[in-house]
Amino acid sequence: xxxxxxxxxxxxxxxxxxxxxxxxxxxxxxxxxxxxxxxxxxxxxxxxxxxxxxxxxxxxxxxxxxxxxxxxxxxxxxxxxxxxxxxxxxxxxxxxxxxxxxxxxxxxxxxxxxxxxxxxxxxxxxxxxxxxxxxxxxxxxxxxxxxxxxxxxxxxxxxxxxxxxxxxxxxxxxxxxxxxxxxxxxxxxxxxxxxxxxxxxxxxxxxxxxxxxxxxxxxxxxxxxxxxxxxxxxxxxxxxxxxxxxxxxxxxxxxxxxxxxxxxxxxxxxxxxxxxxxxxx
Amino acid sequence: xxxxxxxxxxxxxxxxxxxxxxxxxxxxxxxxxxxxxxxxxxxxxxxxxxxxxxxxxxxxxxxxxxxxxxxxxxxxxxxxxxxxxxxxxxxxxxxxxxxxxxxxxxxxxxxxxxxxxxxxxxxxxxxxxxxxxxxxxxxxxxxxxxxxxxxxxxxxxxxxxxxxxxxxxxxxxxxxxxx
Numbered sequence: 476x477x478x479x480x481x482x483x484x485x486x487x488x489x490x491x492x493x494x495x496x497x498x499x500x501x502x503x504x505x506x507x508x509x510x511x512x513x514x515x516x517x518x519x520x521x522x523x524x525x526x527x528x529x530x531x532x533x534x535x536x537x538x539x540x541x542x543x544x545x546x547x548x549x550x551x552x553x554x555x556x557x558x559x560x561x562x563x564x565x566x567x568x569x570x571x572x573x574x575x576x577x578x579x580x581x582x583x584x585x586x587x588x589x590x591x592x593x594x595x596x597x598x599x600x601x602x603x604x605x606x607x608x609x610x611x612x613x614x615x616x617x618x619x620x621x622x623x624x625x626x627x628x629x630x631x632x633x634x635x636x637x638x639x640x641x642x643x644x645x646x647x648x649x650x651x652x653x654x655x656x657x658x659x660x661x662x663x664x665x666x667x668x669x670x671x672x673x674x675x676x677x678x679x680x681x682x683x684x685x686x687x688x689x690x691x692x693x694x695x696x697x698x699x700x701x702x703x704x705x706x707x708x709x710x711x712x713x714x715x716x717x718x719x720x721x722x723x724x725x726x727x728x729x730x731x732x733x734x735x736x737x738x739x740x741x742x743x744x745x746x747x748x749x750x751x752x753x754x755x756x
Numbered sequence: 757x758x759x760x761x762x763x764x765x766x767x768x769x770x771x772x773x774x775x776x777x778x779x780x781x782x783x784x785x786x787x788x789x790x791x792x793x794x795x796x797x798x799x800x801x802x803x804x805x806x807x808x809x810x811x812x813x814x815x816x817x818x819x820x821x822x823x824x825x826x827x828x829x830x831x832x833x834x835x836x837x838x839x840x841x842x843x844x845x846x847x848x849x850x851x852x853x854x855x856x857x858x859x860x861x862x863x864x865x866x867x868x869x870x871x872x873x874x875x876x877x878x879x880x881x882x883x884x885x886x887x888x889x890x891x892x893x894x895x896x897x898x899x900x901x902x903x904x905x906x907x908x909x910x911x912x913x914x915x916x917x918x919x920x921x922x923x924x925x926x927x928x929x930x931x932x933x934x935x
Contacts, residue, residue, distance in 0.1 A: 672889040735916035736916075736920065739917045
C-alpha cells in the first residue's frame with residue numbers, strides 16, 4: 476500500500492497544485508484588476524471622483540463636444556468584465572483558498588485602497604495615454620489649419636488694402652453723431668458752460684445716441700481680420716465673443732471720437748469768441 | 757499775443773503731419789522715379805521686344821525656321837533681362853517706400869517730442885476750471901494749471917479730429933473720382 480499511498484499522496488499533491496493553478500488561471504482577470512487597482516465599489520466612487528478631477532484634455536478641446544466622463548472607459552480593458560462580476564475581491568475563490576485567509580481578508584480592502592493610492596488622480600491609464608496624444612495631434616492639426624486660413628485671409632486683406640484706396644464708409648449715423656457733437660459744443664459754449672460742466676451735456680447726448688441708434692439703418696460693418704483677432708481665434712476664444720468684444724471696442728472708439736470732436740469744437744469756439752471779443756473791445 | 761495761439765500752432769503741426777502722411781505713397785513713388793536712372797533703358801528694351809514680336813509674327817515658321825528660332829531666342833533672352841530689371845526696380849521702390857516712411861515717422865516723433873517739451877509746463881489754452889470740472893486734472897496734464905488744456909490732451913484731440921476730417925475729405929475725393 477506504500478506505493479499506493481505514495482501515488483495517492485503524490486496525486487493528491489499534484490491535484491492540489493493543479494487545482495490551485497486552475498484557480499489562479501480562472502481568476503486571472505480579477506487578479507489583474509486588483510493589480511491595476513480597480514473593483515466594483517471603486518467604480519461607483521470613481522464617478523464622483525472623476526467629476527472632481529480636472530479635465531484639461533476636454534476643456535482644451537473646443538472642437539469636440541463634451542462627453543461625460545465614464546468610469547468604465549477610464550481604465551484597462553479588464554474593467555468592463557470586472558464591472559459585470561458581482562464578486563468583491565474578498566469573496567473571490569482565490570481569496571478563500573489562500574493559505575493566509577485572515578491576512579488576505581485584511582489585505583482585501585487594503586489592496587483596493589493601495590491600488591487607488593498607487594495611481595494618482597491626475598494619472599491616466601494606458602488607454603487614455605494612447606488616446607490623448609491622438610486627440611492632441613488632431614487638435615494641433617485643426618489649429619494649424621485655422622492658422623493657415625487666417626494667414627491667407629490676412630495676406631489677401633492686406634493686399635486688397637494696398638491695391639484699393641477705398642476708404643471706409645462714413646455711415647449716416649456716424650455723420651449724425653459728429654454733427655450733433657459739433658452743434659452741441661457750440662450751443663454749450665454760448666449758453667450752458669457758465670452754469671454747468673461741459674461734460675454733462677455731452678453725456679446726455681451720448682445717452683440720446685444710444686436710444687436713437689435703432690432708428691438708423693444698420694450698416695453691416697466688415698469684420699477686419701487683424702493680427703489681434705487672429706491670435707484670439709487661435710487661442711481658442713469663440714468667434715462670437717471676439718465679435719462682441721470688437722463691437723464694444725468700436726462703440727468705445729465712436730464715443731471717443733465724439734468726445735474729441737466735441738471738445739475740439741468747444742475750444743475752437745472759445746478761442747474765436749475770445750478773439751472777436753478782444754477785437755471788438 | 758503769441759502765447760494765445762499755442763493751440764493753433766499744435767493744431768497746424770498735427771494737420772501738416774497727417775497731410776504728409778496721406779501723401780507718403782505719392783512722395784515715395786516720385787522719389788523712386790527721380791532716383792531711378794535706368795528707366796530709359798527699360799523703355800528701350802520694352803520697345804525692342806515689341807518690335808521683335810511684330811517681326812516674329814511676319815516670319816513663317818515652316819519656311820524660315822532657323823531665322824524664326826533665332827529671333828525667338830533673342831526675344832526670350834531680352835524678356836528675361838527685362839524681368840530682372842523690373843524685379844530690381846520693384847525692390848528699389850519698396851526700399852524707397854520703407855526709407856520714406858521711416859524718415860517721416862522719425863520727423864513726426866521729433867516734432868511731437870519737441871512740442872511736448874516746449875509746452876510741458878504751459879497749457880495751450882486756458883478755460884475756467886469749473887467748465888471741465890470732473891476731468892480738469894486729466895485735461896491739464898502735464899501742465900498742472902487749473903482749467904488749462906495740457907499739450908498731451910490737445911495733441912490727442914487734434915490728431916483724432918484731423919484724422920476724421922481728412923478721412924471724410926478723402927472719401928469725398930474718392931466719390932468725385934468715381935463719378
